[in-house]
Amino acid sequence: xxxxxxSSKSAEMLDTATIRRIADMKGKYPEARSAVxxxxxxxxxxxxxxxxxxxxxxxxxxxxxxxxxEAVSSFxxxxxxxxxxxxxxxxxxxxxxxxxxxxxxxxQLRESLELDDEGNTPDGSFTIEGTVECLGACGGAxxxxxxxxxxxxxxxxxxxxxxQGIRAEDGRRR
Amino acid sequence: MTESGLVLTRHHGAPDQTTLAGYERVGGYGxxxxxxxxxxxxxxxxVKASGLRGRxxxxxxxxxxxxxxxxxxxxxxxxxxADESEPGCFKDRVLMEEYPHQFLExxxxxxxxxxxxxxxxxxRGEYRxxxxxxxRAVEEVYRAGYAGRDVLGSxxxxxxxxxxxxxxxxCGEETALLESLEGRRGQPRLKPPFPAVxxxxxxxxxxxxxxxxxxxxxxxxxGGAAYAATGTEASPGTRLFCVSGHVEHPGTFEVPMGRTTFxxxxxxxxGVWKGRKFKAMQPGGGSMQILGPEHLDTPLDFxxxxxxxxxxxxxxxxxxxxxTCVVNVAMRLVDFYRHESCGKCVPCREGTYFESELMHxxxxxxxxxxxxxxxxxxxxxxxxxxxxxxxxxxTWFVMSAYRRFPEEFEMHCGAGVCPVRYRQEVMV
Ligand SMILES: Cc1cc2nc3c(=O)[nH]c(=O)nc-3n(C[C@H](O)[C@H](O)[C@H](O)COP(=O)(O)O)c2cc1C
Ligand code: SF4
Ligand code: FES
Numbered sequence: 346x347x348x349x350x351x352s353s354k355s356a357e358m359l360d361t362a363t364i365r366r367i368a369d370m371k372g373k374y375p376e377a378r379s380a381v382x383x384x385x386x387x388x389x390x391x392x393x394x395x396x397x398x399x400x401x402x403x404x405x406x407x408x409x410x411x412x413x414x415e416a417v418s419s420f421x422x423x424x425x426x427x428x429x430x431x432x433x434x435x436x437x438x439x440x441x442x443x444x445x446x447x448x449x450x451x452x453q454l455r456e457s458l459e460l461d462d463e464g465n466t467p468d469g470s471f472t473i474e475g476t477v478e479c480l481g482a483c484g485g486a487x488x489x490x491x492x493x494x495x496x497x498x499x500x501x502x503x504x505x506x507x508x509q510g511i512r513a514e515d516g517r518r519r
Numbered sequence: 520m521t522e523s524g525l526v527l528t529r530h531h532g533a534p535d536q537t538t539l540a541g542y543e544r545v546g547g548y549g550x551x552x553x554x555x556x557x558x559x560x561x562x563x564x565x566v567k568a569s570g571l572r573g574r575x576x577x578x579x580x581x582x583x584x585x586x587x588x589x590x591x592x593x594x595x596x597x598x599x600x601a602d603e604s605e606p607g608c609f610k611d612r613v614l615m616e617e618y619p620h621q622f623l624e625x626x627x628x629x630x631x632x633x634x635x636x637x638x639x640x641x642x643r644g645e646y647r648x649x650x651x652x653x654x655r656a657v658e659e660v661y662r663a664g665y666a667g668r669d670v671l672g673s674x675x676x677x678x679x680x681x682x683x684x685x686x687x688x689x690c691g692e693e694t695a696l697l698e699s700l701e702g703r704r705g706q707p708r709l710k711p712p713f714p715a716v717x718x719x720x721x722x723x724x725x726x727x728x729x730x731x732x733x734x735x736x737x738x739x740x741x742g743g744a745a746y747a748a749t750g751t752e753a754s755p756g757t758r759l760f761c762v763s764g765h766v767e768h769p770g771t772f773e774v775p776m777g778r779t780t781f782x783x784x785x786x787x788x789x790g791v792w793k794g795r796k797f798k799a800m801q802p803g804g805g806s807m808q809i810l811g812p813e814h815l816d817t818p819l820d821f822x823x824x825x826x827x828x829x830x831x832x833x834x835x836x837x838x839x840x841x842x843t844c845v846v847n848v849a850m851r852l853v854d855f856y857r858h859e860s861c862g863k864c865v866p867c868r869e870g871t872y873f874e875s876e877l878m879h880x881x882x883x884x885x886x887x888x889x890x891x892x893x894x895x896x897x898x899x900x901x902x903x904x905x906x907x908x909x910x911x912x913x914t915w916f917v918m919s920a921y922r923r924f925p926e927e928f929e930m931h932c933g934a935g936v937c938p939v940r941y942r943q944e945v946m947v
Contacts, residue, residue, distance in 0.1 A: 373680060375594070375637060376720055381702035382685055386644075413702075420704040420861075423644045423686035435645075439606045440805065441763035441837055443851050477854045478688060479606040479805070480645050483763035483837075484770045493647035 359402045363391050367406045377407050381417050385424055394425035422476075430465050430472035432511060435490045436504075438475055441483035446501070450487050451475050453501035454508065470512055524749055526737045526757045527614065527730065528773045530621070537652060539659040542620035548665055550736040554628045555673045557739075562632035566735070568743025570755035574610075575600050575691075575728030576804070576833045578821055585633060587715035588723045595723040597635045598700060598714075599626055599732060601642040602684055602691035606805030606855060607835035610759040611729035613771045615642075615649045618733065619656040623679070625732035627665055628739055630677045633725055637678045641696050644685040654681050688859035692907055693726040695861065706863045707907040730759060730834070751777030754820040758834050762788040765795065765840035774819065782815040784836055795840040799923070803832025805852050806912035808919035809845070828919070844939040845924050846931050849917040850878035856913035867910025870901040874917065881928065884935020891932055894921070 359367075366387040370380040384403045389395055395418050404411045418424045436442075436451045454473055458466050464473045482488045485497025489504060496507055523529060535541025542548070554562050567582035588595055603611040614622055630638045642650050657679050660666045668676040682700060684690050690699045694708035697719050718724025734756065738746045747755040754776035763769040767789025774783065781800065791797050799809050808829040810817075817827050824831050839848065857871040877894055880886035898914035905911050921928050930938045 373678075376701070378702035379682075379700055382699065383683065386683060386685070407702075409702075416704055417702065421644070421685035421687050422858075438851065439855060440801070440848055440851050441607055441769070443848070444764045444837070444839065444843065477851065477858055478645075478686070479604060479608070479855070481603050481609045481612045481643070483607055483609050483761065483835075486763060486769065490645060493645055495648070 358398060359388065359406075360391065363387050364406065367403065371407060378409060378413075380407055381409070381414060382421075385414070385418055389424060393431075394428045397426075422478075431470045431515070432472070432492055433490075434471055434473045434508060435476050435480065436473065437480045437482075437486070437488055437490075438477050439479035439483075441479070442486040442488060445486040447487040450489070450499060450501045450504050453505055457505045458508065470515060471508065524757070524775055525773050526746065526749060527618070527621075527733055527759050529737070530618065536618050536620065537616075537656070539620060539656070539663060542618075542624075546740070547620055547736075548624055548663070550739040551624050551627050551631070551665060552671060554631050554739050555671045555675075559632045559634060562628060562739060565738055565743040566632070569734070569738045569746040570743070570750075571731065571734055571738065571746065572755075572821075573728055574730035574758065574834060575726075576605065576806075578831070581727065581731055584715060584727075585629075585725060587713065588633065588725065589716065592723050593634070594636050595633060596719045596725075597626070597630050597633055597638040598693075598696060598719060598724055598726045599638065599640040599729060600691060600693065600696060600726055601640050601646070601729045602688075602696060603646075603729070603833075604643055604688045604691055605833045605835065606852065607763055607801065607837045608761055608804050608833045609763075610761050610771050610834055612646060612649055614729055614733050614759065615646075615653055619653055620660075621736055622729060622733045623653075623656055623660055624665075625735035626679065627660070627670070627677065628735040629725070629727060629732055631670070631673070631675060634675065635677060635725075637680065639700055639719075640679070640681045641690070641700060642681060642683055643690075644683050650681060650683055657681060687861070688855075689861045689907075689909055692909065695907075696726060697724065704861070706861045707909075709906075750775050751820065753777060753822055754818075758819070758831075760784055760819070761835045762838065763835070764800075764838040765792050765843070766790065766838050767792045777818055777820045779819050780816050781810075781819070781836065784819070785815070785838055788838075791838060791840050793840070795842065797838065798841045798843050799839045799845065799920075801829075801837045801839075801848075801916065802835065803830045804835040805855060806908075806915060807832045808915050809923055811923060842939065842943060844937050845920045845927055846878070846882055846937070849920050850875075850882050852916050853878050853913065856909065860909065860913070864906035864910065866901045867905045867907075867913065870897055870905075870910065871913050873897050874913065878917070881931045882937075884931055884933075884937070886932055888929065888932045891928060 367384045370383045371377045388399045400414045401411045404414045488497040533545050571581045572578040666679045687705045689695045690705040695705040699705040714724040750756045759773045772787045814827045853874040857875040860867045860871045862868045902914045
């Protein structure tokens with residue numbers, strides 16, 4: 346934690362586009378505090394997660410205490426306080442997906458991607474979450490989301506293909 | 520009543536319903552114009568005549584909820600509940616994906632009738648593409664002058680703000696939603712005061728569900744009576760039911776209330792899959808009680824389903840075939856509640872933890888009979904004693920399943936036999 350900036354400096358570490366997005370959102374709501382969730386999204390979209398200094402930065406932009414912002418960021422499951430893999434894959438294991446083979450699908454993904462205990466691939470390209478929250482696409486069960494976009498009507502095989510395809514695409518782009 | 524008897528999906532098949540131009544071609548935003556002509560009070564009269572009841576789960580009459588707003592208190596707010604995360608529910612997603620402008624017109628009609636200056640659409644964080652689509656539609660709406668200042672020359676203006684959640688089922692509960700929208704942890708507030716009196720920023724606020732509001736264009740255009748006539752007297756209107764699980768063709772189906780049965784819904788979805796036998800179903804979403812084959816002919820009527828011991832809840836139907844282990848299903852649901860308990864009150868926080876630990880031991884075949892007896896005890900101590908309905912409902916499925924299939928639960932104890940799996944293994 347030696348490189349933690351002081352709170353007055355932390356705001357300067359946010360890029361100007363993100364700061365502008367936060368200011369815009371602050372102006373949109375009758376009360377500035379309502380901009381906390383969208384501001385955290387803006388930061389996470391930019392950095393991939395929410396380092397401690399960024400919470401201080403958001404707090405100072407919105408005129409709140411860092412602890413107010415931290416209380417929010419820690420409540421919601423989609424905010425990360427550590428850097429996850431480049432892509433987040435969420436496999437729905439709730440009832441409708443479970444009834445149509447979601448467990449086998451996750452198992453197959455685990456095996457083919459050689460995930461560690463935290464669900465990360467060794468190369469840092471994916472974090473796989475076996476979350477149990479229904480993702481609102483039960484009509485296409487089993488399903489998963491990659492970076493919050495849904496892919497439905499999967500089989501273990503097509504799920505593995507999908508993820509491998511994303512990896513190959515990333516490789517080509519780099 | 521339209522020839523088809525459909526309300527929400529009556530524009531199905533018409534091109535470009537996701538664009539303003541496409542929606543205007545089928546008469547879209549005509550209902551908003553009409554609302555502005557007849558005035559806010561007459562809109563409320565039509566909504567009352569329609570008999571519309573909330574589609575978010577509690578089925579509270581919409582016009583009655585609106586009438587609770589104190590007459591002279593301003594500003595007041597409309598918050599649209601697009602947090603849809605009840606297990607088995609995906610209708611609000613479909614309505615926003617396929618008919619976003621019908622939905623936004625409904626939001627604006629409600630906002631006009633209620634004279635609110637800001638309408639917020641709280642959409643769950645996982646609905647990313649749906650949110651992007653909605654934001655594009657909102658931009659179109661502003662450009663066309665249906666939102667913003669002085670809508671259609673009425674002197675009334677309204678801002679439309681799409682607000683994304685970040686992964687918390689509890690934010691679907693209306694007061695938790697308000698907390699979240701105010702930039703706090705999504706934990707429920709004590710009621711009363713109800714949001715209609717003291718809601719967002721302490722001002723009068725109406726919280727309505729996406730499907731509820733998507734009905735308003737039809738109601739204003741054709742009149743409340745025409746809407747009511749699509750259903751029965753006790754259950755007016757239609758609903759978009761989500762059918763999933765062990766059916767051939769899962770999906771959403773709009774059907775008239777009261778005149779349709781669970782069996783009809785299963786048949787619309789292609790029947791039980793793989794030629795297998797029906798075992799049980801869960802209507803209403805993850806919170807509701809399990810029903811059996813003897814309830815297949817129950818009409819989709821609020822009272823009839825309540826008499827059968829369950830609820831239509833948020834309009835879901837999960838079908839389970841003969842190969843389903845209900846212990847496994849109950850385990851998934853209690854895991855969900857444990858994960859989603861907001862932690863504010865003890866019975867729910869500790870109770871869902873206990874339930875989930877026990878169900879895992881049961882499913883693994885290592886729980887004892889006395890532990891199973893504790894389950895009933897713990898659930899009895901949760902139901903009715905939790906701060907908000909999440910904790911109460913976290914016991915409903917598991918207890919109803921235990922009552923209906925006691926032998927299935929008991930055989931999992933000690934010896935560790937899943938009778939369903941055992942039967943299947945013997946069969947092959
Ligand atoms: C735990 C819990 C979760 C809920 N989730 C939702 C939801 O995702 N969407 C929804 O519209 N209503 C949900 N509700 C119901 C809302 O509190 C509220 O009754 C509803 O949004 C009111 O809208 P309506 O009158 O149009 O039905 C939930 C309630 C509880 C207790
Ligand atoms: S019942 Fe559960 S979700 Fe509701 S307030 Fe208590 S802990 Fe939170
Ligand atoms: S159960 Fe998986 S999307 Fe609903």
